[in-house]
Amino acid sequence: xxxxxxxxxxxxxxxxxxxxxxxxxxxxxxxxxxxxxxxxxxxxxxxxxxxxxxxxxxxxxxxxxxxxxxxxxxxxxxxxxxxxxxxxxxxxxxxxxxxxxxxxxxxxxxxxxxxxxxxxxxxxxxxxxxxxxxxxxxxxxxxxxxxxxxxxxxxxxxxxxxxxxxxxxxxxxxxxxxxxxxxxxxxxxxxxxxxxxxxxxxxxxxxxxxxxxxxxxxxxxxxxxxxxxxxxxxxxxxxxxxxxxxxxxxxxxxxxxxxxxxxxxxxxxxxxxxxxxxxxxxxxxxxxxxxxxxxxxxxxxxxxxxxxxxxxxxxxxxxxxxxxxxxxxxxxxxxxxxxxxxxxxxxxxxxxxxxxxxxxxxxxxxxxxxxxxxxxxxxxxxxxxxxxxxxxxxxxxxxxxxxxxxxxxxxxxxxxxxxxxxxxxxxxxxxxxxxxxxxxxxxxxxxxxxxxxxxxxxxxxxxxxxxxxxxxxxxxxxxxxxxxxxxxxxxxxxxxxxxxxxxxxxxxxxxxxxxxxxxxxxxxxxxxxxxxxxxxxxxxxxxxxxxxxxxxxxxxxxxxxxxxxxxxxxxxxxxxxxxxxxxxxxxxxxxxxxxxxxxxxxxxxxxxxxxxxxxxxxxxxxxxxxxxxxxxx
Amino acid sequence: xxxxxxxxxxxxxxxxxxxxxxxxxxxxxxxxxxxxxxxxxxxxxxxxxxxxxxxxxxxxxxxxxxxxxxxxxxxxxxxxxxxxxxxxxxxxxxxxxxxx
Numbered sequence: 001x002x003x004x005x006x007x008x009x010x011x012x013x014x015x016x017x018x019x020x021x022x023x024x025x026x027x028x029x030x031x032x033x034x035x036x037x038x039x040x041x042x043x044x045x046x047x048x049x050x051x052x053x054x055x056x057x058x059x060x061x062x063x064x065x066x067x068x069x070x071x072x073x074x075x076x077x078x079x080x081x082x083x084x085x086x087x088x089x090x091x092x093x094x095x096x097x098x099x100x101x102x103x104x105x106x107x108x109x110x111x112x113x114x115x116x117x118x119x120x121x122x123x124x125x126x127x128x129x130x131x132x133x134x135x136x137x138x139x140x141x142x143x144x145x146x147x148x149x150x151x152x153x154x155x156x157x158x159x160x161x162x163x164x165x166x167x168x169x170x171x172x173x174x175x176x177x178x179x180x181x182x183x184x185x186x187x188x189x190x191x192x193x194x195x196x197x198x199x200x201x202x203x204x205x206x207x208x209x210x211x212x213x214x215x216x217x218x219x220x221x222x223x224x225x226x227x228x229x230x231x232x233x234x235x236x237x238x239x240x241x242x243x244x245x246x247x248x249x250x251x252x253x254x255x256x257x258x259x260x261x262x263x264x265x266x267x268x269x270x271x272x273x274x275x276x277x278x279x280x281x282x283x284x285x286x287x288x289x290x291x292x293x294x295x296x297x298x299x300x301x302x303x304x305x306x307x308x309x310x311x312x313x314x315x316x317x318x319x320x321x322x323x324x325x326x327x328x329x330x331x332x333x334x335x336x337x338x339x340x341x342x343x344x345x346x347x348x349x350x351x352x353x354x355x356x357x358x359x360x361x362x363x364x365x366x367x368x369x370x371x372x373x374x375x376x377x378x379x380x381x382x383x384x385x386x387x388x389x390x391x392x393x394x395x396x397x398x399x400x401x402x403x404x405x406x407x408x409x410x411x412x413x414x415x416x417x418x419x420x421x422x423x424x425x426x427x428x429x430x431x432x433x434x435x436x437x438x439x440x441x442x443x444x445x446x447x448x449x450x451x452x453x454x455x456x457x458x459x460x461x462x463x464x465x466x467x468x469x470x471x472x473x474x475x476x477x478x479x480x481x482x483x484x485x486x487x488x489x490x491x492x493x494x495x496x497x498x499x500x501x502x503x504x505x506x507x508x509x510x511x512x513x514x515x516x517x518x519x520x521x522x523x524x525x526x527x528x529x530x531x532x533x534x535x536x537x538x539x540x541x542x543x544x545x546x547x548x549x550x551x552x553x554x555x556x557x558x559x560x561x562x563x564x565x566x567x568x569x570x571x572x573x574x575x576x577x578x579x580x581x582x583x584x585x586x587x588x589x590x591x592x593x594x595x596x597x598x599x600x601x602x603x604x605x606x607x608x609x610x611x612x613x614x615x616x617x618x619x620x621x622x623x624x625x626x627x628x629x630x631x632x633x
Numbered sequence: 634x635x636x637x638x639x640x641x642x643x644x645x646x647x648x649x650x651x652x653x654x655x656x657x658x659x660x661x662x663x664x665x666x667x668x669x670x671x672x673x674x675x676x677x678x679x680x681x682x683x684x685x686x687x688x689x690x691x692x693x694x695x696x697x698x699x700x701x702x703x704x705x706x707x708x709x710x711x712x713x714x715x716x717x718x719x720x721x722x723x724x725x726x727x728x729x730x731x732x733x
Binding site: 610614618 | 652657726728729730732
């Protein structure tokens with residue numbers, strides 16, 4: 001017996017304990033229960049992962065309960081661990097555990113400490129359900145659940161107006177995506193008569209025509225859901241605002257796990273997606289554009305967490321680029337490495353923010369590297385990983401994505417070019433962040449600066465572990481051309497994803513492209529060093545010269561304003577002037593009021609008839625009888 | 634043999650007296666007696682038709698009416714008594730609480 005149910009059961013138990021008893025038993029109880037349940041879930045995930053590797057067919061499944069049964073149609077609560085969900089399990093529970101440990105230090109003394117851990121546990125529970133479910137319905141339960149937890153945690157400081165608004169925004173944007181998922185699931189049910197992933201994947205090729213219109217619509221709708229959850233164009237604007245939540249939340253939900261749910265869905269249904277080349281192309285284009293757009297915004301942001309948020313959007317764009325060109329394994333590889341280094345970077349930025357008393361503006365930081373040595377070192381390693389400095393984890397995954405973007409039959413040199421440019425921008429804005437935060441002269445208040453000290457062990461321990469993973473995590477999937485190690489991810493996913501035709505391109509081309517991108521990363525590093533290491537004269541003069549470009553980037557390409565103009569304003573006008581002022585006040589209210597008036601007037605008119613005098617009634621009764629008699633005779 | 638029309642006329646007269654009594658008199662006891670009068674006027678016409686048509690069904694109705702009238706007398710007198718105890722009056726115009 002494999003006991004899969006234990007994995008989500010532990011976090012659920014933690015949620016119940018923290019939610020019901022946490023307030024009464026206090027901080028110590030919560031700090032023990034919160035992380036430990038996730039640690040147990042991680043241990044069980046590890047056991048399951050290796051069990052799964054040793055089983056024939058690499059699938060463990062468990063039937064818990066029959067949820068819906070109607071004729072031939074049956075949906076059970078079935079948990080399933082295969083290669084993809086096994087890997088996700090490890091990432092979710094492993095990084096989740098580290099972030100829970102981190103939160104002990106970060107959230108210390110916050111109001112509602114127990115509430116925070118309860119939500120965090122609940123989030124992990126839903127995320128595990130999302131990846132363990134073997135059908136769309138169960139996945140959708142997790143999908144909505146993580147959306148709910150994301151809402152609760154973004155709005156954790158709900159007394160702050162901006163946090164409450166950001167939470168609402170995230171929730172609403174995700175609803176748009178959910179509409180896509182639900183419609184797609186309905187169509188899949190109509191065609192397959194089943195909503196289990198295995199059935200859909202196995203029968204997709206026989207029941208749907210390759211490149212047909214139906215499969216294209218289904219996959220596009222699913223992809224709409226993915227753009228909502230994974231913050232892609234056109235639904236990406238909620239993610240940067242989600243940074244209103246506490247930093248551990250940004251790290252866990254909005255960088256490492258939840259936002260990769262969209263990618264999980266695409267990867268899970270790879271056999272369906274490859275049937276729709278048009279959708280694959282759209283995914284590639286959207287991914288590439290999102291990567292470039294978000295990176296171009298990140299280079300001018302001044303809030304340290306916003307830089308990381310746009311960086312996340314950009315990296316998610318990379319992953320979709322990989323999925324779109326059919327390199328599913330590579331996409332999942334980047335999900336994994338990105339989870340390592342982005343969680344690290346967020347947690348590091350949290351450590352900085354905490355050390356300087358909740359200041360997030362990088363213009364007010366500087367020269368923190370000697371004050372926060374561990375944070376500095378680990379963040380530097382994370383930055384090198386995301387920038388694609390050779391042999392760090394991000395280098396392997398990013399480079400493979402770029403290679404497939406160039407060589408895959410779905411790819412082209414254009415996609416490679418966009419990815420290449422984005423890689424350069426990524427290296428630039430990440431090192432800009434490092435130099436602004438840790439180097440140069442301190443721009444902090446002197447009094448505050450004197451008292452800055454390194455965070456506690458519960459914060460530095462996760463940083464160190466994640467830094468190690470960020471440095472060495474790439475060796476799970478070393479591309480073939482290095483001949484260093486076998487590509488263990490490719491072995492893991494052998495035969496799991498849909499096969500796509502072999503790409504073109506030679507080993508020499510791959511080497512040349514790789515050297516180019518490495519050179520670009522170092523060049524971007526050097527530029528960031530020149531601009532931000534000491535003094536900002538060059539940066540200022542550049543900004544003067546390119547004022548318009550700077551404005552566009554700083555204002556996030558005016559996407560929020562565009563939505564405001566195209567959607568919010570018209571809807572507001574419509575509701576305000578038509579629905580409220582005209583329809584509600586003049587039509588609905590009038591109907592209600594006049595029906596009331598009519599009843600009251602008629603009542604007033606005939607009320608005197610009932611005067612309480614019995615003899616009156618008798619007279620009327622008698623006359624009535626006479627009238628009836630007259631009529632009858 | 635008295636013609637049927639005469640008896641029916643008497644019955645109608647008695648009934649009208651009963652109705653007028655109910656409508657015009659103020660004293661509840663009198664109104665109550667007028668109701669009894671109306672019932673008995675109906676009884677009279679029933680027995681008339683029973684005789685003239687030579688059928689027993691009219692008489693059966695009379696039995697029912699007498700029983701109902703007896704029951705009504707019991708309940709009605711009890712109600713009148715309890716109203717009198719609370720209001721110290723038998724004037725029907727004062728019993729006008731049940732209105733808008």
